[in-house]
Amino acid sequence: NAGVTQTPKFQVLKTGQSMTLQCAQDMNHNSMYWYRQDPGMGLRLIYYSASEGTTDKGEVPNGYNVSRLNKREFSLRLESAAPSQTSVYFCASSDSIAGGTRNEQFFGPGTRLTVL
Amino acid sequence: KNQVEQSPQSLIILEGKNCTLQCNYTVSPFSNLRWYKQDTGRGPVSLTIMTFSENTKSNGRYTATLDADTKQSSLHITASQLSDSASYICVVSAYQAGTALIFGKGTTLSVSS
Numbered sequence: 001n002a003g004v005t006q007t008p009k010f011q012v013l014k015t016g017q018s019m020t021l022q023c024a025q026d027m028n029h030n031s032m033y034w035y036r037q038d039p040g041m042g043l044r045l046i047y048y049s050a051s052e053g054t055t056d057k058g059e060v061p062n063g064y065n066v067s068r069l070n071k072r073e074f075s076l077r078l079e080s081a082a083p084s085q086t087s088v089y090f091c092a093s094s095d096s097i098a099g100g101t102r103n104e105q106f107f108g109p110g111t112r113l114t115v116l
Numbered sequence: 117k118n119q120v121e122q123s124p125q126s127l128i129i130l131e132g133k134n135c136t137l138q139c140n141y142t143v144s145p146f147s148n149l150r151w152y153k154q155d156t157g158r159g160p161v162s163l164t165i166m167t168f169s170e171n172t173k174s175n176g177r178y179t180a181t182l183d184a185d186t187k188q189s190s191l192h193i194t195a196s197q198l199s200d201s202a203s204y205i206c207v208v209s210a211y212q213a214g215t216a217l218i219f220g221k222g223t224t225l226s227v228s229s
Contacts, residue, residue, distance in 0.1 A: 004159070040221065041221065042205070042220060042221035042222060043160075043219045090160075103209060103217065104150065104162055104165060105162075107159030107160050107161070108159050109158060109159050110157070110158070
């Protein structure tokens with residue numbers, strides 16, 4: 001039982017390049033999330049997927065797209081990377097997004113992205 | 117506006133000492149409050165979760181308290197160890213449309229020998 005896995009662990013891009021961050025969970029969770037974490041800013045929600053087949057914008061969605069490929073996998077794509085997207089990206093999953101104890105989120109190890 | 121404020125921003129203590137981290141929130145309607153521990157270079161891991169009716173919960177040397185009337189929570193660490201060096205994040209869950217979690221910015225704890 002690996003929990004939440006993310007690939008790659010590290011990535012360096014040049015401005016304008018594109019890439020996809022991969023996330024998978026083996027806990028049979030319905031909901032999945034992408035966050036970015038910057039120094040002094042805490043975790044900020046980029047996009048989330050309440051259930052398979054649905055996606056919604058979070059607090060900072062500009063410059064990103066997501067795909068909920070199936071119940072297990074949720075990918076984050078940067079179409080044209082910018083230096084402002086240099087950050088640590090975390091994927092998380094939970095049983096539900098609704099209020100209550102079922103929305104406890106389990107986090108992956110993170111992807112450290114640098115855009116030059 | 118739903119907000120979670122944590123203090124102090126950072127803290128340095130000697131190994132073996134106790135410390136208390138604070139979390140104040142303005143989240144409504146309140147569902148539950150969690151404390152996460154995030155080691156450097158890792159993802160956050162849940163320590164405790166408390167609902168409206170709970171005012172104390174322990175996890176080993178970690179004890180969280182909740183005062184729903186004043187909308188304050190604290191995380192007390194007893195007999196600190198070097199491995200407690202991490203960021204501690206307070207997260208409040210609200211009953212609302214969409215995703216319900218509001219994250220604090222965290223307190224960075226450094227335990228020195």
